Amino acid sequence: xSLALAxxxxxxxxxxxxxxxAVFLASLALGVAAIAGxxxxxxxxxxxxxxxxxxxxxxxxxxxMTYRYASEEELAYLRGISTQxxxxxxxxxxxxxxxxxxxxSVKAVDDAYPLLGAVQMEGADNxxxxxxxxxxxxxxxxxxVLADQMGxxxxxxxxxxxxxxxxxxxxxxxxxxxxxxxxxxxxxIVRRAxxxxxxxxxxxxxxxxxxxxxxxxGADLNVLKSQVEARYRDQGMRWQDRRRPSPSVSRFVxxxxxxxxxxxxxxxxxxxxxxxxxxxxxxEAKISTIATxxxxxxxxxxxxxxxxxxxxxxxGIGVALGLMLGVGLPLxxxxxxxxxxxxxxxxxxxxxxxxxAAFYGMTSAFLFALWPLARSEGVRAAxxxxxxxxxxRCAGGILRRLPCWLRCWxxxxxxxxxxxxxxxxxxxxxxxxxxxxxxxxxxxxRGALGGAAAFHAGQVxxxxxxxxxxxxxxxxxxxGAGPWPWPDGFGGCGxxxxxxxxxxxxRFAQPRAxxxxxxxxxxxxxxxxxxxxxxxxxVPSGKRPHAARHHHPDQRARCARGxxxxxxxAR
Amino acid sequence: MTDTVLRMEDVGLTLAxxxxxxxxxxxxxxxxxxxxxxxxxxxxxxxxxxxxxxMGGLERATAGRITxxxxxxxxxxxxxxxxxxxxxMGVVFQSFxxxxxxxxxxNVAMPxxxxxxxxxxxxxxxxxxxxxxxxxxGHYPAQMxxxxxxxxxxxxxxxxxxxxxxxxEPTGNLDSxxxxxxxxxxxGLQSRHGATLIMVTHAPDLAAxxxxxxxxxxxxxxxxxxxxxxxxxx
Numbered sequence: 001x002s003l004a005l006a007x008x009x010x011x012x013x014x015x016x017x018x019x020x021x022a023v024f025l026a027s028l029a030l031g032v033a034a035i036a037g038x039x040x041x042x043x044x045x046x047x048x049x050x051x052x053x054x055x056x057x058x059x060x061x062x063x064x065m066t067y068r069y070a071s072e073e074e075l076a077y078l079r080g081i082s083t084q085x086x087x088x089x090x091x092x093x094x095x096x097x098x099x100x101x102x103x104x105s106v107k108a109v110d111d112a113y114p115l116l117g118a119v120q121m122e123g124a125d126n127x128x129x130x131x132x133x134x135x136x137x138x139x140x141x142x143x144x145v146l147a148d149q150m151g152x153x154x155x156x157x158x159x160x161x162x163x164x165x166x167x168x169x170x171x172x173x174x175x176x177x178x179x180x181x182x183x184x185x186x187x188x189i190v191r192r193a194x195x196x197x198x199x200x201x202x203x204x205x206x207x208x209x210x211x212x213x214x215x216x217x218g219a220d221l222n223v224l225k226s227q228v229e230a231r232y233r234d235q236g237m238r239w240q241d242r243r244r245p246s247p248s249v250s251r252f253v254x255x256x257x258x259x260x261x262x263x264x265x266x267x268x269x270x271x272x273x274x275x276x277x278x279x280x281x282x283x284e285a286k287i288s289t290i291a292t293x294x295x296x297x298x299x300x301x302x303x304x305x306x307x308x309x310x311x312x313x314x315x316g317i318g319v320a321l322g323l324m325l326g327v328g329l330p331l332x333x334x335x336x337x338x339x340x341x342x343x344x345x346x347x348x349x350x351x352x353x354x355x356x357a358a359f360y361g362m363t364s365a366f367l368f369a370l371w372p373l374a375r376s377e378g379v380r381a382a383x384x385x386x387x388x389x390x391x392x393r394c395a396g397g398i399l400r401r402l403p404c405w406l407r408c409w410x411x412x413x414x415x416x417x418x419x420x421x422x423x424x425x426x427x428x429x430x431x432x433x434x435x436x437x438x439x440x441x442x443x444x445x446r447g448a449l450g451g452a453a454a455f456h457a458g459q460v461x462x463x464x465x466x467x468x469x470x471x472x473x474x475x476x477x478x479x480g481a482g483p484w485p486w487p488d489g490f491g492g493c494g495x496x497x498x499x500x501x502x503x504x505x506x507r508f509a510q511p512r513a514x515x516x517x518x519x520x521x522x523x524x525x526x527x528x529x530x531x532x533x534x535x536x537x538x539v540p541s542g543k544r545p546h547a548a549r550h551h552h553p554d555q556r557a558r559c560a561r562g563x564x565x566x567x568x569x570a571r
Numbered sequence: 572m573t574d575t576v577l578r579m580e581d582v583g584l585t586l587a588x589x590x591x592x593x594x595x596x597x598x599x600x601x602x603x604x605x606x607x608x609x610x611x612x613x614x615x616x617x618x619x620x621x622x623x624x625x626m627g628g629l630e631r632a633t634a635g636r637i638t639x640x641x642x643x644x645x646x647x648x649x650x651x652x653x654x655x656x657x658x659x660m661g662v663v664f665q666s667f668x669x670x671x672x673x674x675x676x677x678n679v680a681m682p683x684x685x686x687x688x689x690x691x692x693x694x695x696x697x698x699x700x701x702x703x704x705x706x707x708x709g710h711y712p713a714q715m716x717x718x719x720x721x722x723x724x725x726x727x728x729x730x731x732x733x734x735x736x737x738x739x740e741p742t743g744n745l746d747s748x749x750x751x752x753x754x755x756x757x758x759g760l761q762s763r764h765g766a767t768l769i770m771v772t773h774a775p776d777l778a779a780x781x782x783x784x785x786x787x788x789x790x791x792x793x794x795x796x797x798x799x800x801x802x803x804x805x
Binding site for chain 1: 624627628629630649650652653654656657658662664668669670671672673677681682684685686727
């Protein structure tokens, strides 16, 4: 019942629009968009790696060994389980051309390479043509950048170990580059047989040998993997297959994805401060409505549910906006993203990152909104008269006051400054407790009070003259409204509406009053301002107070008060 | 006194301030009977509004006992007080305090919706018609004049047929013509529903329309007298 009622009230309250929620929505939307976008790209890369796994690996599966080739028995076994097999040897060496010596990453391949895909190059149509021996020098395909660094043109010669090679083609791309992981040096592709006399692949040389295989249709990768690992567990043979063609790329993408999600979460956390501030500000603006509902019989539960529903709806809008951005942008720029990635990515709508981002967004919204929401329950019906939320005074020691200070300052600085003037109001709330937060007798408090006064007086008002000496001049000056613990330098008035305000200035302003503070409300703001200004001008020069005003949220005039007493208010 | 709807016994209200406690009301004792019309007068700061709020359970007394409609509300918490007010107390404020995002009809129906009254909107329509706003039911407060807003507020207070109507300077924000019309409506509603009306006012002529006048000075009842005028008893 109460939830249905809260839902109805919330729906009506939302007619007021989303004004004031720009920060709330932006904070949520950007954080969610970041997480969703990163998730989408990561999922796309994972999907791309999986879909093109065989091409990236250069076969359905491969076994890899370090510092040795497969034995005849091992080769026979591998041939037995595959339909095709190709041997690739990978090692680092120095390429030498004249005085130029550069570390290169050599890929020595057999005639079956590549089993899947094709090597893209310029200068030769295919690998057999490129590897052809001319004038005693075997052909090699080398990275274009390397060729430029070494000053090699097509047909120029360079040496790997003791063997001389001829630059036959410039390498554009190799199909299995992603599975090779991080490249330490530019690539040189040669035929393994042409390295026979190079002296580079003798005993003790550091190299990896890989045997890429295409498997019969329907081959069970799990079974084959188990068999190979069981059979050659002690021979250092490592299995890899198309399901995870590039562990290094997968790890890189996972780690980068995790990092970026963390950045997104950090964004949400920072945005959460904005969320909390927006909710707090919204609820402060709603104090009158909440107090009215309390007056009409609404319990704290109904109030909480009402605003919880509103915040949930707004959070939903923020998350939806974020998801639209986070999903839409990667889809929109899928082509460009795929073009710049060194590995394939299949960016498409993926539910997992969307759900993950939505979860993080809603969770952070609720985490940061719950505290201010919970405070809405504390709004009393009496707030229509006295303002504020119960139990939120900044009292106690520094550690106890600290959270309250943060709340005060993070609310609305202009309001805080102004409300310092109201320090000590009996119905005290966070805002009203701002001045005591600072320590009412300290120079900081006096300065802040003066600053606040200046702010409201609409002019630069020296803090020294506004706040100075007030204790020294006594605090118990009566102004006709009962005991009035006001500083000597201040005047004040009580004005429920315009008419009673007339005369207050002269009546309440003390002989040395330098500042005249009024809180009032209603439609007569401008008229009131004119009136009070005119009246204050009638005070002899040198004693003339400066009018300051504040539009009180409860629409009930409450003039400035200080030292804990209302002045002339109809309490 | 069998028809007493409100009894205050030695009630006090003290508010804590940073410069010390402020005693707003001191030793207030009074009985208010069913159907009475009471005007509360006194200078600014004398505690009229605070006393009205205590009567309505909008504020809690710091001393003494308050019995309203047979229930001791002195020790009730905010939620208990809110539940207690449902359908029993109607409050009219000087500043109307209509909910700006709700239409006139929704504003008037709100207290009855909160009370779970299935006929909330039907009764709200009747009450709005009774205050002459049948044609303005779908309007929002911002689309209405001050006088119209106060009429909506009156309808909202009266629609649940409360036993006690509390009014805090109901004409304070209105011009004399609208103020007079509102007072006629307020007394008319009080008379029609037989409610007890307790009104804070600065206007002597309005206080004179009530059957009893309570004058507060400096947080104490300075005088409590019957006026013998028309609204003495419904």
